Amino acid sequence: MRLLWQIYTSFFRIGLFTIGGGYAMLPMFQKEIIDKRGWIAQDRLLDIYAASQSLPGAIAFNASTFIGTIVAGVPGAIAASLGIATPSITIIMLIAEFVSKVMDIPVVEYALRGMSAAVVALIIHAAMRIGIRSTRTPIALALALISLVLVAFVRVNSVRIIVTAILCGVAYAWWTYKRDKLA
Amino acid sequence: MLISAMLVFIKVGALTVGGGLAMIPLLQDEIVSRGWISLTEFTHMISIAEMTPGPIIVNLATFVGYRLGGALGAIACTFAVMLPSFAIVTLLSSLLFAHKDNPYVSRVFSIVRPVVVGLIGGAGINLGSQILRAENGYGLQFAGIDLVAAFIFASTLLLLWKTDSHPVQALMIGAALGLLLFGITGG
Numbered sequence: 194m195r196l197l198w199q200i201y202t203s204f205f206r207i208g209l210f211t212i213g214g215g216y217a218m219l220p221m222f223q224k225e226i227i228d229k230r231g232w233i234a235q236d237r238l239l240d241i242y243a244a245s246q247s248l249p250g251a252i253a254f255n256a257s258t259f260i261g262t263i264v265a266g267v268p269g270a271i272a273a274s275l276g277i278a279t280p281s282i283t284i285i286m287l288i289a290e291f292v293s294k295v296m297d298i299p300v301v302e303y304a305l306r307g308m309s310a311a312v313v314a315l316i317i318h319a320a321m322r323i324g325i326r327s328t329r330t331p332i333a334l335a336l337a338l339i340s341l342v343l344v345a346f347v348r349v350n351s352v353r354i355i356v357t358a359i360l361c362g363v364a365y366a367w368w369t370y371k372r373d374k375l376a
Numbered sequence: 377m378l379i380s381a382m383l384v385f386i387k388v389g390a391l392t393v394g395g396g397l398a399m400i401p402l403l404q405d406e407i408v409s410r411g412w413i414s415l416t417e418f419t420h421m422i423s424i425a426e427m428t429p430g431p432i433i434v435n436l437a438t439f440v441g442y443r444l445g446g447a448l449g450a451i452a453c454t455f456a457v458m459l460p461s462f463a464i465v466t467l468l469s470s471l472l473f474a475h476k477d478n479p480y481v482s483r484v485f486s487i488v489r490p491v492v493v494g495l496i497g498g499a500g501i502n503l504g505s506q507i508l509r510a511e512n513g514y515g516l517q518f519a520g521i522d523l524v525a526a527f528i529f530a531s532t533l534l535l536l537w538k539t540d541s542h543p544v545q546a547l548m549i550g551a552a553l554g555l556l557l558f559g560i561t562g563g
Contacts, residue, residue: 208429208430208431208434209429209430210429211429211430212426212427212428212429212542212544218431245465247393247481247485248461248464249390249391249392249393249460249464250389250390250433250457250458250460250461250464251392251431251432251433251434251461252431253431254433254434254461255461255465258462258465258466259465259469262465262466263469267466270462270465270466274458274462277430277431277434278430278434278454278458280429280430281428281429281431281434281435281438281454282438282450282451282454284428284429284430285424285425285428285430285435285438285439285442285450286438286442286447286450288424288428288439289438289439289442289443289450290442292420292424296420300559303554303555303558303559304551304552304554304555305420305423305551305554306525306554306558307525307528307550307551307552307553307554307555307557307558308420308423308547308550308551308554309416309419309420309423309507309525309550310507310508310525310526310528310529310532310554311423311528311529311532311546311547311549311550311551312419312422312426312503312507312547312550313500313503313504313507313508313529314528314529314530314532314533314536314546314550315397315426315532315536315546315547316397316400316422316499316500316503317497317500317501317504317533318533318536318537319397319496319500320493320494320496320497320500321497321537323489323493323496324493324497327489327490327493328490328493333486333489333490334490336487336490336491336494337490337491337493337494338494339491339494340490340491340492340493340494340495340498341494341495341497341498341501342494342498343494343498344401344494344495344498344499344502345497345498345499345501345502350405351402351404351405351495351498351499352387352391352402352405352406354491354495355391355393355402355488355491355492355495356391358487358488358491358492359484359488361487362483362484362485362486362487362488363484365483365484365486365487366480366481366483366484367480369479369480369483370480
């Protein structure tokens with residue numbers, strides 16, 4: 194019980210003190226999980242991060258569930274997940290209530306409109322940054338462009354696009370597996 | 377509605393590969409196009425989710441859930457979005473380490489990853505075409521484009537590209553420019 198409480202409070206702090214999600218959380222994990230508690234080894238954290246990136250869901254949240262499982266099994270995973278989500282839920286609910294009340298004040302509206310334009314820049318920048326890393330081959334670049342056109346101009350639902358991509362990926366992997374077995 | 381919202385978030389949680397921003401095209405298709413939340417409000421939610429502590433996915437799910445069904449909705453949607461990754465990670469944690477470097481697994485991602493990049497870019501274009509569009513009769517505009525919004529977009533994009541600054545910093549600059557420029561031009 195004591196261990197679960199420690200897990201909960203450690204992840205509560207991680208959730209509370211990191212802004213921006215994903216990679217911004219790595220230094221906090223380092224401090225809380227390795228330096229303070231010594232629950233896992235340094236190399237393990239990087240492995241966990243790498244695995245968390247390729248799984249569905251938030252990177253930080255996957256990493257928390259991973260670490261919770263390693264430290265104390267499924268109860269540990271539950272404690273870690275609850276810990277990392279508690280600050281978000283509390284803070285966002287307070288803000289959600291507040292924002293709808295002040296949204297029509299011109300000063301707030303101007304700031305929000307400025308932020309909206311910046312959000313578009315953030316999203317495009319993220320696509321460009323990840324794009325440079327993950328579209329090194331002509332085929333990858335073509336896949337990225339096709340999905341961009343489908344979602345932005347043809348207006349295909351992105352759920353369909355991603356499910357199709359996963360099925361194609363599995364089919365491709367299966368095909369190479371068969372080929373390697375024959376060879 | 378709350379049940380369908382939870383189903384949407386389970387779906388989004390299961391299909392979001394590559395972190396917070398990859399969730400945006402999915403949510404836009406599932407929530408904005410159903411008319412549950414307006415695009416303007418959705419964009420504000422993204423700003424706030426980026427600027428507040430915690431994982432962006434959790435923040436967004438809480439926000440949308442709260443708007444759809446109060447505190448209960450917030451908790452339900454957050455739970456729903458976390459469920460798929462929780463199940464996958466706890467069930468497969470030992471297996472995953474064994475197969476992390478498996479070439480077949482990485483081949484699946486060699487297809488999925490570029491597609492996700494395209495989805496994020498497409499979501500940016502979709503959102504941008506709405507946010508940067510001028511409303512008739514208001515503020516500075518040219519050829520149907522809101523010039524102030526376009527300027528803020530271009531300068532924050534340049535800043536992010538050149539300096540790789542933190543998203544929160546970019547949003548703060550966007551807010552400051554918005555206050556200043558929309559204030560001067562009268563929105």
